[in-house]
Amino acid sequence: MIAPPMLEGLPPNDATHVMRVEASRVAAQRISDMISETFDPAEVAVANFERTDNDWVVEVYAGAAFDPERLREMVEIAAGPEIASTVTFGDVEEKDWVAASLEGLAPVRVGTFVVHGGHDRGRVGPNLIGIEIEAALAFGTGHHxxxxxxxxxxxxxxxxxxxxxxxxxxxxxxxxxxxxxxxxxxxxxxxxxxxxxxxxxxxxxxxxxxxxxxxxxxxxxxxxxxxxxxxxxxxxxxxxxxxxxxxxxxxxxxxxxxxxxxxxxxxxxxxxxxxxxxxxxxxxxxxxxxxxxxxxxxxxxxxxxxxx
The missing domain is CATH 3.40.50.150 (Vaccinia Virus protein VP39)
Structure with missing residues (x-):
């Protein structure tokens, strides 16, 4: 079964750079753990996901904190020079990551709470506590x-x-x-x-x-x-x-x-x-x-x- 992306923190608001590397499951986890433990999650986010059986991808998103050489060195420490030599770097369009990924999701009910967007305001039933949260540049819409x-x-x-x-x-x-x-x-x-x-x-x-x-x-x-x-x-x-x-x-x-x-x-x-x-x-x-x-x-x- 293909695993969904596991994102350690949301991409920061100024995210304009991405690092990408493919590795085995164990190596990918070591890379992901090292980078997420090293950087402030408000500055750097790490996505770790399965592509095929034992073939995983690690993506690192950052803005001002992005340092290609340092990241390549960390990959080498975590997974060896061969995998580090396959690291690629690119640019990404600055965007509202949360709005892009969560826009249009259905209301979420937890106990008496119903977390919803403005378009679902009328769907909150009686005796429930409606909390209206729009996808925005911050984490927490109730879906996670x-x-x-x-x-x-x-x-x-x-x-x-x-x-x-x-x-x-x-x-x-x-x-x-x-x-x-x-x-x-x-x-x-x-x-x-x-x-x-x-x-x-x-x-x-x-x-x-x-x-x-x-x-x-x-x-x-x-x-x-x-x-x-x-x-x-x-x-x-x-x-x-x-x-x-x-x-x-x-x-x-x-x-x-x-x-x-x-x-x-x-x-x-x-x-x-x-x-x-x-x-x-x-x-x-x-x-x-x-x-x-x-x-x-x-x-x-x-x-x-x-x-x-």
Whole structure:
């Protein structure tokens, strides 16, 4: 069976260059892992997909961060000089990647949430929470397994009572922050390192009658503006494994006593690596959900474990 493309991060907004190489499944995975672990996902995205049996393709998209020689060296380290000699480079037209790939998709229902585009506004049934998100230069329209997993986790959190403060790190389109606001009617903060994503999220919050959600442009979870707004009873982080591992300590410090952290953006095979980073910060696994090969984890603090 031919595997669908597996994209580690969306191509950045300035993506104008692409690297392409063919390799065996194992070599392709090594190449993909090395590049995705090395670069910031906001600057470089890696697509890894099967063409025929044991014949895989790796494509790397980037803009200003594109360095052909460095990428070729990384391929050589991961897969050897023979495969590195077959690497090709090209230019791609700058485009709105998300709008191009997700335009026209049907509404997605998760629990009481229905995430939809403007053309499906009339299809939201009674007693459901409609969240209108158009495909734009930010991640999160509800169609990806990671977004759906987080929406399920928000629904699960409601069974424990409404959290007083919610933080959505890497908010993208703002869909999770908006969902939390619509369900909990509480203080919600969304943050992202991408200024375009923040502008998109603010527009979506306004369109969804959730203007009280604070959408903040912040360099990371350690930003002072996020510390001032905490601690948070529920923290959502739908990103990718490398930044999630780096965020383990700062997110733990933002968590209120008795609070929970929801992690996603993880392939099911990456769960052990993510858990190791957060268990080191005194967090334990409460639940996990897997959708189309993607995992969403809910974590809570172990009683009596100090911050590290």
């Amino acid at each position: 397994g990671t977004t759906q997993g987080c929406l399920h986790a928000i629904t699960d959190a409601a069974r424990r009572g409404a959290p007083r403060r919610v933080l959505d790190v890497g908010t993208g389109t703002g869909v999770l922050a908006i969902a939390a606001d619509r369900l909990f009617h509480t203080h919600v903060v969304g943050s992202d390192i991408d200024a375009i994503a923040v502008r998109t999220a603010r527009a979506n919050a306004k369109a969804n009658k959730a203007p009280a959600v604070q959408m903040i442009h912040a360099a990371g979870a350690g930003a002072r503006v996020l510390r001032v707004g905490g601690p948070y009873d529920l923290i959502l982080a739908n990103i990718l494994l490398p930044p999630l591992k780096r965020l383990a300590r700062p997110l733990r410090r933002l968590l209120a006593p008795g609070g929970r952290i929801v992690l996603s953006g993880l392939l099911s095979a990456q769960v052990p690596a993510a858990l190791a980073a957060y268990r080191a910060q005194g967090l334990r696994l409460v639940s996990q959900r897997h959708i189309e090969g993607w995992a969403t984890l809910t974590l809570a603090a172990d009683a009596g474990r100090p911050l590290r």
